[in-house]
Amino acid sequence: MCDYANYLERKARNEGINRGKKIERKEKNIEHVRSVMNELNCSYQRAMDILRLSEDERKDIEKYFQS
Structure with missing residues (x-):
């Protein structure tokens, strides 16, 4: 059970990092x-x-320049 919780935590952290990189x-x-x-x-x-x-x-960029 603890391994699954660690897996979910790592997965969520990686998704957050990837979103941050995409925004950056x-x-x-x-x-x-x-x-x-x-x-x-x-x-x-x-x-x-x-x-x-x-x-x-x-x-993505066109959306920014059209506004």
Whole structure:
């Protein structure tokens, strides 16, 4: 029984860490896109092309720039 509780605790901790990393990566991507846009005076779509972001990352970032 104790092993199962430890398993659940590790699983929850790892899920929290992974969520935190995903949020941190999204924030960094937004920061990088903004920097490229400012430095090269281009659209956010062109900046995402330059940074070679994946489709999932693009969708998350587009939500930010559309608001």
